[in-house]
Amino acid sequence: MKAFDYVAPRDLGAAVALLAEHGASAKILAGGTDLLVELEAAARVPKVVVDVSRLKELKGIAVTDGGLRIGAASTHNEIMRSPDLRNLFPALVEAAHTIGAVQTRNLGTLAGNLVTCVPSMDSGPALLALEAEVGIMSPRGAKRMPLAELFVRPRKTSLKPDEILTEIVIPKANLGKPSAFLKFGLRKGQALALVNVGVAAWIKKDCFVAPRIALGAVAPTVMRATRAEAFLDGKKVSEEAMAEAGRIAATEAKPISDFRASADYRRDLIETLTKRALATAVARAQQSAKEAVA
Amino acid sequence: MIDVTVTINGVPRKASVPAETTLLKLLREHFMLTGSKLGCDVGDCGACTVIVDGKPVNSCLMLAAQVDGREVITIEGVGKREHLHPIQKMFEEAGAVQCGFCGPGVIMSAKALLDEKPDPSVADIRDALSGNLCRCTGYTKMIEAVQDAARILRGETAAKPRQLELSK
Structure with missing residues (x-):
């Protein structure tokens, strides 16, 4: 690693003052799991590394x-x-x-x-x-x-x-909105997602209320599948409705083909993972409804 | 230069090192504790695993400056050649070591697990070791060794007999 200065500010105010002083020539260090890897290989390192991990x-x-x-x-x-x-x-x-x-x-x-x-x-x-x-x-x-x-x-x-x-x-x-997350990678440990999906939805009178579906690894940034959400909102809970939401979500994403997976494969994964994540969130909603009664 | 005061394997130590020194480099090149291995240097292989304040971490992904005031345990603090830790003994018995390079990291991960969870499931063990790559043996014997060590550490008598008897 090339040389840099290291500062561990005593509080947030001091950290912000350091960032104000050094601007783009400072880098924030928290967990270091990305930053140190980046610095290890970097031709140019920041002038100062500001360690906020213990603030x-x-x-x-x-x-x-x-x-x-x-x-x-x-x-x-x-x-x-x-x-x-x-x-x-x-x-x-x-x-x-x-x-x-x-x-x-x-x-x-x-x-x-x-x-x-x-x-x-x-x-x-x-x-x-x-x-x-x-x-x-x-x-x-x-x-x-x-x-x-x-x-x-x-x-x-x-x-x-x-x-x-x-x-x-x-x-x-x-708070407490039933949620679920699913990821598909090539291994269980230490693998990047080919596709990951987060969902949250209230279930009221057996219908989806304010469902939210978010997708990762299938667009330039993590994205919401808003058309799938609009389709599902107010729908009665059913296998078909969740499957259809998955199909719509797959059409909203813009996956790429790379050495990990093709775009088509990623679209198939979106369909399946969205459906399964929704089913998990529904099961959790029903479970907490049961617990509320008991 | 950065001044670091850190407790390593129960002994307070001091060092003055350049800011860009990783914890791994501090251990290996400053304190000559070369049991922690430099494998990938990017947090993938786990050969550099040490325990900081009770938690296993990749020492290649921490700066030496970040352990100031903390407690670090390395493989040198786990057992001695003449007095091996039960995990080390069971690794030997199960044949969980071939070239040995990944061993110190695997044993540190296993120790952190058993310190916290004396009766782990196989799934727990797999999860705890998923950050340690071994390119020789595969992982089955390691998992058996951790199970055996757990039994011993819990005070249960003998480990279950090995399926393969190599003698005779």
């Missing part, structure tokens, strides 16, 4: 007044173990479990996965289906925006060099 402001997973807040530097392993997430948003736990392996899940962070902005990221579809928002801090203060606005194109987010992602929030209205 308390970026840690913690808890239900707050605004919804469920996940600190940006929460690791995938922390997400898998969070009782709140296991209980309220199994899709996020499932997605975290498919990232890398134990060693990388103990280092890699949720925000780190999002800011790589690769189309195959596993955190994206589940969070998009749950209409997550992201909190951002900069010298101009704190702001909040929908997660979808973070993704610009492969490896390009809308973050400015002096902005740092501080939290991911699932809005209060979606």
Whole structure:
């Protein structure tokens, strides 16, 4: 690795001040599972690496007044173990479990996965289906925006060099919305998704209400299948309706052919995974309805 | 240069290293703890696995500066040649080691698992070892070795007899 300076700021304010001072010549280090790999091979390294991995402001997973807040530097392993997430948003736990392996899940962070902005990221579809928002801090203060606005194109987010992602929030209205995540890779461990799907839907009077379907690895960024969602909204729960939503979702995606899979194969996967993920979310909705009665 | 104070295998140590030094490089080249192996250097192979504050991590993906004030356990802290850890002993007995390069990393992953979960399922073991690549033996014997070690660590008597008796 080429030489750089390392700073571990004592708090978020100090971190933001460093980013303001150094701009594009600074890089944020959280989990390091992508950054250190990048630096290892890089001809040019940043002037200063700002280590935010131990900042308390970026840690913690808890239900707050605004919804469920996940600190940006929460690791995938922390997400898998969070009782709140296991209980309220199994899709996020499932997605975290498919990232890398134990060693990388103990280092890699949720925000780190999002800011790589690769189309195959596993955190994206589940969070998009749950209409997550992201909190951002900069010298101009704190702001909040929908997660979808973070993704610009492969490896390009809308973050400015002096902005740092501080939290991911699932809005209060979606607390406990039944969700599911499925990924298809070429192996179980350490494999990139050929396709991944996150879904969330309320089931009321046996009908889909506000269904959300998000797809990864099949477009330049993680995307919502809005036509499939519109089709499903208000429909009675049935195998046919879920299968049709899968077919529509497959037509909305723009998968590419590469050495991992052909575009046609990826479209077939979207159909199947969407249908199965919806069925899982429905089963979870029915289970929690049963528990509510009991 | 960055000053690092870190507890390694129970012993407080200090070092002053360039900022771009990885934890793996700190261990191998500064403290001469060469049990942790440099395989891929990009977090895929797991040969560099060490335990930091109780959690297994790829030491090639951490900067030395990031373990300041923390506790690191390496393979050198698990057992000694004359006093092997049950996991090491069972790896030997099960024939889970061929060239041995991946061994230290696999054993660190197994140790982290058993420290937390004394009675893991095969699925748990597979998941815990999924970040460690072995290019010689395959993984079945490793999984058996971890199961055997778990039995011993739980205080159960003998490990189940091996299916293949090589003697006679």
